[in-house]
Amino acid sequence: MxxxxxxxxxxxxxxxxxxxxxxxxxxxxxxxxxxxxxxxxxxxxxxxxxxxxxxxxxxxxxxxxxxxxxxxxxxxxxxxxxxxxxGISSADHLYVKSAAAAWFRNRGEEADIAFAQPDGAPVGSLVDITSRHRRLRVHLDQAVEPVWDDDGIEPVLGMSVPVDRDTLIRRWYVHRIRLDSEGTARRVQIGTEAFARPTEWFALDTCTMTERGLSTPAVEKIIRSRTSRPAPAWTPGRAYKVPDIEVREQDLDGESQAQDLLHELAEARRAEAVIVVTRLRDQIAEVTGAKEETQTQLAAAVADAGHWLEQQAEVRRSLLADLDAAVAAGDTPRVRTLLTHVNMTALPDRTEEEIRVTGAAADHLTSVASAAAERVQALLEELRSLPRNRPEYQLCPRVQQLIQAAAEAGRLLGPRQQIQIAAWKARAGLDKPAPAQTAAPRASVAQPRRRPQLHKQVARRHWIKTSCPRCWAGSGQECVVGNGSHTRQVRRVPHDERLKPIIDERRERQRNQPKPPPPWRVYEVTCPDCGQGADARCTTTGGPHRSRVERAKEFTRLRKPRPEPGAEA
Known part of the structure; x- marks a missing residue:
């Protein structure tokens, strides 16, 4: 062994x-x-x-x-x-027990805390906490399925434990638990997850235990919103319908203007036009002469637009941080994608930080394109020096490198180079169109876009539990070819219609997960080799020391809090 x-x-x-x-x-x-x-x-x-x-x-x-x-x-x-x-999380059940015991002890209460092992579950999967109010069962992994119909037990889910949409809707909310590393210990955080709302996280000291169960500040807000009469709100994309009653002539102009502005605001938000939403919000705030109900709708629209603009500002800040990290890591495809998103969401009056980051990204793409154009020219010269009787299979590797370099060079290539690239593609047999597809122009260097293979994204143990809406294969059955015969042939892969709901649900869960903090930049940490602090370059002439780069990566992986301005890490 x-x-x-x-x-x-x-x-x-x-x-x-x-x-x-x-x-x-x-x-x-x-x-x-x-x-x-x-x-x-x-x-x-x-x-x-x-x-x-x-x-x-x-x-x-x-x-x-x-x-x-x-x-x-x-x-x-x-x-x-x-x-x-x-790994780091292998002792989380011990940290949970220690934190829970201290939490009850500080409140003058007693609780029985045990590591349950139903049906042979490994130790550490479950932590049972029994108090005079309620019994909590903490699921740190997926070894044991949570039980939602037992009134005597309230499940608390770890980060890897899924919860379906119906359960979230029926129960209003569920609690989650995560543990963050702090030095040589782990700190407990409690999260409240609700349908169509991001998970909100709280320190354990801010939570309480009631007859209803574990409660956080988010729970109180959810209960109030469910049990109290909601205030009039404006819904983007649905303008207020004017009732069929007589309106005074002096109010007609204000009423008509209000409805037009609400409609334009809904369209601007759907298009994610930040500048237009900002302008319309200011115009709506100045509208007068509308009826009282419409004025209420306008006030709600102004408040909602302000909240939406704050979210967009946070999105821009996150995009800038990701773009800065991608430039530092030299991840060209990600730099290209993020720069496009930043330019789409940026305001005319960009901050100095936005100008610096976007300028660095543009310089990076320009340098990559220039290097790729030089590589294209070198590969063309190398291919021209090869014997004319060279077979296709020997040309393919170099021609594929040529195509990749041409895609990176983009507009820096001239028409003559494009024609030469197309000729080499034809000679290597790489310009043949796929079945049922139209051949691309000879001067094009882009590869055809392939249809995503969904069966490679979902494991069999997940889709086999569902039924197929296309061939009507039941749970536990393979998909079959719908050829109308009595003995239908089993398909090699399941139908996409069976897989897509699983993928959509997975993406919905990922969207509801809290965004990770932005990555640490190299010059935010102290260099272990030369001792240079934050914002100070290493003493070498070839960039930062390798140990400094690895330390920034490790801090990012551990999700350590970012340093305060002027502090060193």
């Missing part, structure tokens, strides 16, 4: 059956302080972590993350451990 080579990031203190978890720092620069702080402690592969109960030691590395390691056996061979979960 071979040992498991995955790195161990968590342990327990004191003994094998301890419930006190510990997270090892990933960076060598932090491990020294960790060792001094715990020089009198012992680390163990805890039984409650699914471990073997053996003692662990710390391993320091500068070229990869630091981790715990088992002591070698008496024969000098590597220790063999069957522990399954070894």
């Amino acid at each position: 071979r040992g498991d080579r995955r790195q161990i990031q968590t342990a327990v203190l004191g003994s094998a059956d301890s419930e006190e978890p510990l997270l090892l720092p990933l960076e060598a620069i932090e491990l020294g302080a960790f060792r001094r702080r715990h020089q009198l402690d012992t680390f163990w592969c805890g039984l409650l972590l699914g471990g073997c109960g053996a003692q662990l030691t710390t391993k320091l590395y500068t070229d990869r993350v630091c981790h715990f390691s088992h002591h070698p056996g008496s024969d000098g061979q590597s220790h063999i451990c069957g522990r399954r979960a070894r």
